[in-house]
Amino acid sequence: MVSPIIPLSLLVLLLSVSMANSASFQESFVQCLHLTQSEFASSIYTPSNPSFTSLLNSSAQNLRLLVPSAPKPELIFTPSDDSHVQAAVICSKKLGIHFIVRSGGHDYEGVSYVSEIESPFIIVDLVKLRGINVDIKSNTAWVQAGATNGELYYRIYEKSSVHGFPAGLCTSLGIGGHITGGAYGAMMRKFGLGVDNVLDAKIVDANGRILDREAMGEDLFWAIRGGGGGSFGILLWWKVKLVPVPPTVTVFTVTKSLEQGATKILQRWQEVAPYIDENLFIRVIIQPFRAGNNTQRTIITSYNALFLGGASTLLQVMKTSFPELGLTRKDCLETSWIKSVLYIAGFPSNTPPQVLLKGKPTFKNFFKAKSDFVREPIPEIGLQGLWQRLLIEDAPLMIWNPYGGRMSQVSESDTPFPHRNGTLYKIQYLSAWQEGDKNVAKHIDWIRKLYSYMGPYVSTSPREAYVNYRDLDLGVNTKNSTNYIQASSWGYRYFKNNFERLVKVKTKVDPENVFRHEQSIPPLPI
Numbered sequence: 001m002v003s004p005i006i007p008l009s010l011l012v013l014l015l016s017v018s019m020a021n022s023a024s025f026q027e028s029f030v031q032c033l034h035l036t037q038s039e040f041a042s043s044i045y046t047p048s049n050p051s052f053t054s055l056l057n058s059s060a061q062n063l064r065l066l067v068p069s070a071p072k073p074e075l076i077f078t079p080s081d082d083s084h085v086q087a088a089v090i091c092s093k094k095l096g097i098h099f100i101v102r103s104g105g106h107d108y109e110g111v112s113y114v115s116e117i118e119s120p121f122i123i124v125d126l127v128k129l130r131g132i133n134v135d136i137k138s139n140t141a142w143v144q145a146g147a148t149n150g151e152l153y154y155r156i157y158e159k160s161s162v163h164g165f166p167a168g169l170c171t172s173l174g175i176g177g178h179i180t181g182g183a184y185g186a187m188m189r190k191f192g193l194g195v196d197n198v199l200d201a202k203i204v205d206a207n208g209r210i211l212d213r214e215a216m217g218e219d220l221f222w223a224i225r226g227g228g229g230g231s232f233g234i235l236l237w238w239k240v241k242l243v244p245v246p247p248t249v250t251v252f253t254v255t256k257s258l259e260q261g262a263t264k265i266l267q268r269w270q271e272v273a274p275y276i277d278e279n280l281f282i283r284v285i286i287q288p289f290r291a292g293n294n295t296q297r298t299i300i301t302s303y304n305a306l307f308l309g310g311a312s313t314l315l316q317v318m319k320t321s322f323p324e325l326g327l328t329r330k331d332c333l334e335t336s337w338i339k340s341v342l343y344i345a346g347f348p349s350n351t352p353p354q355v356l357l358k359g360k361p362t363f364k365n366f367f368k369a370k371s372d373f374v375r376e377p378i379p380e381i382g383l384q385g386l387w388q389r390l391l392i393e394d395a396p397l398m399i400w401n402p403y404g405g406r407m408s409q410v411s412e413s414d415t416p417f418p419h420r421n422g423t424l425y426k427i428q429y430l431s432a433w434q435e436g437d438k439n440v441a442k443h444i445d446w447i448r449k450l451y452s453y454m455g456p457y458v459s460t461s462p463r464e465a466y467v468n469y470r471d472l473d474l475g476v477n478t479k480n481s482t483n484y485i486q487a488s489s490w491g492y493r494y495f496k497n498n499f500e501r502l503v504k505v506k507t508k509v510d511p512e513n514v515f516r517h518e519q520s521i522p523p524l525p526i
């Protein structure tokens with residue numbers, strides 16, 4: 001099909017007719033980009049474009065931030081080339097237009113597609129930049145920001161069954177936003193985080209230049225490996241180091257209800273899981289269960305695990321270290337690493353690995369989440385109080401992720417991600433609800449109260465939190481210059497003392513705060 005050639009001036013005219021007062025804003029941005037006509041047609045979306053809302057919705061993971069009352073962008077730009085990303089930064093800066101950046105759209109507070117603090121704003125959506133070049137010979141891969149971690153896993157699997165990469169469990173995460181915040185997954189106890197396995201990067205800086213590791217220098221290269229997305233530049237590419245995986249791995253899921261002794265087993269898990277063989281990652285998913293008639297209620301704990309080895313070795317490890325769980329050979333499924341990825345991500349069995357190329361999340365809902373790090377086992381009385389609180393909410397979920405192993409060997413200041421030695425496990429709290437629920441305030445209030453209840457049992461001074469589980473309850477930036485002081489409220493929780501170095505780097509590389517959102521690292525006042 002031959003697309004009709006519409007002169008740019010006519011398009012601009014059409015835009016200005018339909019856009020009324022935002023016209024000049026969009027018009028000047030688009031003119032500045034110097035796109036060809038076909039690039040213009042396929043990469044500029046204004047609210048009058050019939051595809052605008054479906055594009056806005058496409059990768060947005062938290063439906064809470066898509067409700068009609070949530071602020072909407074004036075324009076979405078989907079660059080198809082690294083040079084377009086440079087142009088977007090240069091033009092936005094020149095014209096004073098606020099932009100936010102989206103890769104995979106999984107931000108817990110939607111700061112990659114909604115700005116609550118600045119209006120107007122536009123989105124630079126990297127959905128089209130998803131190149132992946134795996135080089136088995138050198139054990140490395142270059143991955144473009146808009147690709148998902150699932151696509152990366154698939155492209156590695158295509159070339160080798162004994163290589164992998166240690167990043168997220170969920171397989172629709174954007175490499176751009178995911179690795180910038182740490183990136184943990186089922187191999188973290190053996191190989192550390194995604195950021196611990198990064199060799200190089202290409203970013204667009206605040207002046208629109210493309211910098212690799214050598215050009216950006218070690219301070220900035222340090223900051224982008226865990227300092228959180230949207231603060232230091234736009235990540236274009238990561239160069240990652242592949243890790244060896246055995247041809248056979250083993251997965252299992254064993255569930256225990258309160259009646260089956262869940263409380264005692266979970267107490268034991270807290271003492272064992274952070275110290276057990278580093279080839280073994282056993283997370284616990286905790287949910288209330290109600291029988292249909294709602295009279296019989298209990299808590300179900302699911303022990304969901306990956307072992308980098310065969311079932312017989314796993315059974316020996318469990319017999320020695322964690323016999324309380326009662327793992328049997330029948331519970332174990334021996335499989336390949338790529339299939340273990342699908343298993344842990346929750347795809348139905350027999351789903352072909354090609355599903356990873358769809359880059360689509362398995363589900364979407366409305367949610368509010370929080371995180372904690374635990375340094376001392378929670379005593380039984382603490383767990384009992386937790387069960388009571390979980391049973392009163394409609395769709396709560398907790399996930400406990402064990403640390404230890406490689407995570408304890410990396411020092412707190414090696415990368416901005418500080419939750420290292422001494423951390424037993426991380427807790428994620430989640431409250432989710434469906435479209436049309438009238439009790440949104442109740443769900444949010446519930447999770448805040450639960451968080452407050454947990455205070456005595458988790459890390460303190462600071463009460464640590466995972467930046468990739470962004471939580472705006474911890475504090476937000478405002479448009480004015482008091483940001484640095486306000487940011488301390490969340491900055492030390494996400495980064496501990498690394499926060500101060502992050503602020504120094506930010507002040508040096510982006511003193512005008514071109515890259516900013518509700519929880520971006522603030523520069524010191526000039």
Ligand SMILES: Cc1cc2nc3c(=O)[nH]c(=O)nc-3n(C[C@H](O)[C@H](O)[C@H](O)COP(=O)(O)OP(=O)(O)OC[C@H]3O[C@@H](n4cnc5c(N)ncnc54)[C@H](O)[C@@H]3O)c2cc1C
Nearest residue numbers: 103104105106107112169170174176177178184229230235
């Ligand atoms: C269902 C679900 C499961 C998850 N599972 C895991 C998990 O197993 N392990 C884990 O570690 N985390 C997990 N996360 C958290 C996830 O790592 C973060 O939400 C991460 O920020 C997502 O990256 P993204 O590109 O998809 O998100 P986006 O929403 O696109 O971006 C997140 C942040 O990074 C910024 N950003 C995006 N792209 C770029 C770029 N190219 N350059 C600079 N900044 C950028 C955005 O502006 C925003 O501030 C999960 C999240 C969800 C919703």
Ligand SMILES: *[C@@H]1O[C@H](CO)[C@@H](O)[C@H](O)[C@H]1NC(C)=O
Nearest residue numbers: 053054057063066067068435
């Ligand atoms: C976008 O998502 C919102 C929130 O779920 C929904 O109300 C709306 O219908 C969706 N629009 C499209 C075009 O998908």
Ligand SMILES: *[C@@H]1O[C@H](CO)[C@@H](O)[C@H](O)[C@H]1NC(C)=O
Nearest residue numbers: 290291292293294295296297
């Ligand atoms: C409720 O359901 C449970 C499990 O299905 C059952 O054991 C119990 O007897 C039921 N209670 C009532 C009052 O029907």
Ligand SMILES: *[C@@H]1O[C@H](CO)[C@@H](O)[C@H](O)[C@H]1NC(C)=O
Nearest residue numbers: 407408409410411420421422
């Ligand atoms: C971790 O901390 C413990 C106790 O605080 C210490 O004994 C151990 O040596 C530390 N491990 C590493 C690798 O630093």
Ligand SMILES: *[C@@H]1O[C@H](CO)[C@@H](O)[C@H](O)[C@H]1NC(C)=O
Nearest residue numbers: 117477478479480481482483
């Ligand atoms: C900065 O903004 C916040 C919130 O909008 C406001 O409460 C505060 O007074 C402002 N401070 C200054 C110095 O303008």
